[in-house]
Amino acid sequence: MNKKEVYTVEEIKRKMERYCVYQDRCHKEVEDKLREYKLISVAKEAILLHLLEHDFLNEERFSKSFARGKYRIKKWGRLRITRELKFRNISDYNIKTALKEIDEELYMDNLIHLTEKKNELVKDQNIYERRRKLYAYLNYRGYESNLINEVIDNCLK
Secondary structure, eight states, rough: OOOOOOHHHHHHHHHHHHHHHSSSOOHHHHHHHHHHHTTHHHHHHHHHHHHHTTTSSSSHHHHHHHHHHHHHSSOOOOOHHHHHHHHTTTTTTHHHHHHSSSSSSHHHHHHHHHHHHHHHHOOOOOOHHHHHHHHHHHHHTTOOOOHHHHHHHHHTT
């Protein structure tokens, strides 16, 4: 494949605009993508500034859509979403704002649904082993301990 190696700053700017329009991106993802082009730091900063000024790059919008998507589609809990956002260097303020996007009723429905589904799959007859496996699964998904215990108690009655 004959890939073009040298790009002008304007070409990279357009490429980064398309990259950001396709899907909301965080600064870390954009910076990683810019690193592929081996730019000097002045050019990188000019491109980042352009993306920010023209609202292609918006950390708050990214964190909100990330949180909404992960809890609705992947059924992640608050702790996992927070962990993933911190991994992407999102500010605490934006993480709190993103977590407000989570509908409490749907959040609990997700937790109950996941618990019931996993409970059907767990083969152990030993109640303690079953409980441990359910807890480990839900904890991995990022749900809070008190909610996990409450839902498991109701599920195993």
